[in-house]
Amino acid sequence: MQSAYGWPVTERRSGEGQPERTLALLWRNHRKPTADGTRPTVLRGRGAGRRPSLDVNGVVAAGIRLADTQGLAAASMGGVAKELNVGTMTLYTYVPSKEELLDLMVDQVLGERELPGPGAPRPDDWRDQVEMYSDQTRRMFQRHPWLSQVSTIRPPVGPGMLAGREYLLSALLEIGLTPRGTNLAALAITTYVDSAAGLEAESELIEQSTGQTNDAWWYERNDLWETYFDVDQHPAMTTIWNANGYQGTTREAATESYRYGLDRLLDGIQATVLES
Amino acid sequence: MQSAYGWPVTERRSGEGQPERTLALLWRNHRKPTADGTRPTVLRGRGAGRRPSLDVNGVVAAGIRLADTQGLAAASMGGVAKELNVGTMTLYTYVPSKEELLDLMVDQVLGERELPGPGAPRPDDWRDQVEMYSDQTRRMFQRHPWLSQVSTIRPPVGPGMLAGREYLLSALLEIGLTPRGTNLAALAITTYVDSAAGLEAESELIEQSTGQTNDAWWYERNDLWETYFDVDQHPAMTTIWNANGYQGTTREAATESYRYGLDRLLDGIQATVLES
DNA sequence: ACCAATTTCCGTAGGGTATACGAGAATTGT
C-alpha cells in the first residue's frame, strides 16, 4: 500500500490535512544529513510495482514552463498532463493536488534567486545587500510573472522561501537593530519589494497577454477626461497634470516609483539606526 | 435595438473592447453637470418594452454582499443571480460580463472610504492626512477582504478610485515636492499601503475560511524545524529565533510591521523635503 | 514459468465556472 514517497495511494487528497507530506515534497531535494553523515534519499521505483514514467521535479518544471509561456491558467492539471503526454489523473500519483503543485512551483522559483548563502561573498554595505535581494526578486517576477497571482499568506515552507528570508535577515542583522526590529524591517521590505516587483511584472504580463500596452489602454479611456472627469472635484490631479507630473510612459513611472519607494524605505530604516 | 443604458443587447460581451460602456457604468451615479446646469440621468424603463426587475446598483450590491460573507468565489454569476432570485443570464442585461461586475464592485468599495474631498476639513499635518488614507484603506480591506484577490494593474477608472488618488495627491502636494516627485511618492505609498493592508486582510480571510489560525497552521508544520531545517544554512533566522525576535502571534507581527514600514517610508519621504 | 503483491496509469463521472444563442414574456404606443 505504500506508494511513491511512502504515502498510501488512497490518501492522495488535498494537502490541507497533510502538512507532513507537503513538507516532504517541498524538501525532496534538500534532506538534512543524518547522524552517520549520509543524506537520506527518497527512492522511487525500488521493489515491486510498475515503473514511474515521471518524477516530481519534471511535473513541477512542466508547470512552471507552461505558466511562464502561456500564463498561470495554462498550468492546469489537464494542461500539465498534456505537456507531459500522460493522462490527467496520472499527475495525482506525484502530487496530491493542484494546490500542492502550485506550492512546489513557487518554492522552486523562489529558490532560483541567486542569493549568497551563509559564508559566501556578498556586498559590503547592507543597503547593497538589500538591493541585491530586490534585484533578484524583481528578476524572478519578470521571469515568472504568474507569481504575482499567487497568494503568499501561507507560503510554501520550502528551501527556496527559507533561503530568501535567511538572506534578507542576515543583511539586516549587521546594522544593529534589535532582533525584533530586524524582523519588522525584513517584513516591511519584503512587503514592499514583493508587491512592487509583482505589480511591475503583472503589468508586463497583461500587456503581453492582451497585446495592448498600458498606455494604449489608458488612451482608449480618453472619454473619461472629456465626459466624466470633473476638474473641480480633482484639483490635485489637475495641478499635477498641468505641471507635467504624469510625463513618461506607465512603465517608466512604475520603474521609477519602485526605486523611489525602496530608497525612501531604506532611508527611513537607516535613520532609526543613526539616531541611537 | 437600444437596450438599457443605450447599448445594443447583441453587443453585451466583454468590456475589453468597449471601454465607453464600462466607463458609463462606472460613472452611472456621477454624471457631470451639463452646460445648462442639470445633471443628465440615464433612464431605464422609459418607452416600450418589458420593465426591468433589477438595477445595476442592486446587482453590484449583491455581488459585494456575497463576496463579503462567503468569499469572492461565491460572487459568481450564478451565485449573484440566485441571491437576486433571477436566472443567471438575466444579469447580462445589466452588466456585460463578470469582469465588468468585478470592476463595479471594486470601484464601489473604493468609493466608500471616508476621505475628505477638496475644500472639506482635514488634518493639518500631511502625515496625519496620509495616515487617514492608510486607516481608511485598511478598514476597506478588512470589510472587503476579497479585494486582495483582485488585480489592480488596470484598475476600474471610476469615481471611487479617482477620489482616493485625488485625496492622497492633495495631501502630498503641500509638502513641496516636485510635481513628478509628488506622483512618485503617491505611487510608492499606495503600493505599500494597498499591499500591506491587503496582506493583513487576506490573512484574516484565510483564518476564517479555513477555520484555522495562522499560528495553528505554523504549528502543524513543526516537523519543519525538527526534520528539515538546517541550522548551519540559516544562522540569521536561528539568531533571531534565539533572541525571541519572532515573539508574538503572526497577526501582531503583521500589524506591527505594517506600522513600522509605513512610518519608515514617510520618514524617508519627509527627509527628502528637509534636505532642500 | 507462474503468481501474488505492489505500484503506476488513466477513463469516466460529477459538480463547479463563464457565456453565446435564441425563444418567449412583458410592456408601450399606434
Next chain:
DNA sequence: ACAATTCTCGTATACCCTACGGAAATTGGT
C-alpha cells in the same frame, strides 16, 4: 389588436478539479 421594443432565462459548450476503481506493468518468491 398588433408591431416594436426590452427584459428574462433555459440550453448548450467548453473549460476546471478530482473521487473512484479497474487495467497495466513490474517485482520477488516459489
